[in-house]
Amino acid sequence: MRQLTVLGSCGAFPEPGRACSGFAVDWDGFRLVLDLGYATLPRLLTHWPDGRVDAVAITHEHADHCVDLHGLFRWRYYGEPGGPRLPLYCPPGVLERISGLEPDVDLHAVFDVHPLPGRYRVGPFDLTGLSLPHFVPNAGIRLEADGTALAYSGDTGPSPVLAELGRDADLFIVEATDRVGETSRSTRNLLTSGEAGCWARRAGARRLMLTHFWPGNDRSAAVSAARVEFGGAVLAAEEGLAVELESPAEAGRGRGAGMPRKPEPGLAPEDSRPRYQGDPVLLTVDGQDFRVRVRADSPGSYDFDWLSGPHDYGFGVSGRADPPRTRAEMEEHIRAFLAMIDPATGYIQEQPPDRD
Numbered sequence: 001m002r003q004l005t006v007l008g009s010c011g012a013f014p015e016p017g018r019a020c021s022g023f024a025v026d027w028d029g030f031r032l033v034l035d036l037g038y039a040t041l042p043r044l045l046t047h048w049p050d051g052r053v054d055a056v057a058i059t060h061e062h063a064d065h066c067v068d069l070h071g072l073f074r075w076r077y078y079g080e081p082g083g084p085r086l087p088l089y090c091p092p093g094v095l096e097r098i099s100g101l102e103p104d105v106d107l108h109a110v111f112d113v114h115p116l117p118g119r120y121r122v123g124p125f126d127l128t129g130l131s132l133p134h135f136v137p138n139a140g141i142r143l144e145a146d147g148t149a150l151a152y153s154g155d156t157g158p159s160p161v162l163a164e165l166g167r168d169a170d171l172f173i174v175e176a177t178d179r180v181g182e183t184s185r186s187t188r189n190l191l192t193s194g195e196a197g198c199w200a201r202r203a204g205a206r207r208l209m210l211t212h213f214w215p216g217n218d219r220s221a222a223v224s225a226a227r228v229e230f231g232g233a234v235l236a237a238e239e240g241l242a243v244e245l246e247s248p249a250e251a252g253r254g255r256g257a258g259m260p261r262k263p264e265p266g267l268a269p270e271d272s273r274p275r276y277q278g279d280p281v282l283l284t285v286d287g288q289d290f291r292v293r294v295r296a297d298s299p300g301s302y303d304f305d306w307l308s309g310p311h312d313y314g315f316g317v318s319g320r321a322d323p324p325r326t327r328a329e330m331e332e333h334i335r336a337f338l339a340m341i342d343p344a345t346g347y348i349q350e351q352p353p354d355r356d
């Protein structure tokens with residue numbers, strides 16, 4: 001079995017019934033874990049009931065990516081005393097965070113620590129950790145075996161290193177935090193889902209999995225935004241979702257090859273999606289984020305998606321002799337739309353919530 005299973009998909013803190021960042025990789029019996037955020041350990045022990053793990057890689061020291069490493073430490077320390085040490089690949093800071101929770105025990109009793117960034121042979125994998133921009137040292141992780149590459153960003157701002165990390169990957173897992181106003185921050189340490197799609201395209205990845213969703217975010221809107229930028233399959237990470245990992249040659253074989261075993265959340269059938277031309281424009285007006293796109297079949301028709309709104313909702317401008325061509329004109333339309341929104345419902349007042 002060669003597959004990736006999602007343990008958790010939330011950024012910052014978990015939504016009810018979900019968990020923060022974490023992924024279990026099964027490769028011909030070898031078991032590797034990528035990140036262990038809040039509430040991932042019980043899911044890991046459900047996935048691997050005997051608790052055997054062969055290696056752990058942690059992208060950075062933020063608790064939503066590493067706090068359940070402490071639980072795994074205790075599972076090994078108290079549950080399997082004297083067992084072999086567990087190889088742990090992580091940037092500086094991770095062990096210090098965990099040792100703050102376990103000040104009386106040397107964590108090296110359980111963990112055999114290897115610093116990231118760096119390159120290592122880990123079981124069947126060549127593991128590469130590359131530095132990516134974040135509030136603290138963060139290592140994106142790339143695993144390669146038998147011509148198949150799996151890559152994972154951890155948390156990151158935009159960086160050309162992302163294209164290197166996910167180069168020709170079968171599956172590129174990229175954070176899509178989509179925090180309100182993210183693109184207008186002076187220092188970028190997180191991505192939008194559109195940017196995740198953009199970097200997956202530049203990497204030449206076959207499939208993109210979005211993850212690290214800010215709690216409450218509309219995940220189907222995130223998938224739609226990524227699809228604008230990336231032509232391959234876009235998956236939304238979902239607790240329990242299992243995705244087979246394949247080499248590019250295997251992926252080309254047979255109908256349905258490479259598809260996940262559960263339906264892909266947030267994907268609409270190909271023929272029901274409008275087609276757009278050119279690059280989308282992302283605008284922030286009065287603190288609200290909008291994506292503006294031109295319909296390919298009707299160049300005078302614009303769709304405005306309210307990315308930061310409470311619903312999958314927006315408005316269109318069409319059939320006009322003078323479509324809004326400048327940024328100022330687009331902002332004018334957005335302000336007029338926001339002025340009509342009923343704060344109680346999040347929709348235009350007295351209107352059914354239809355999208356055009």
Ligand SMILES: [Zn+2]
Pocket residue numbers: 060062134155
């Ligand atoms: Zn972080």
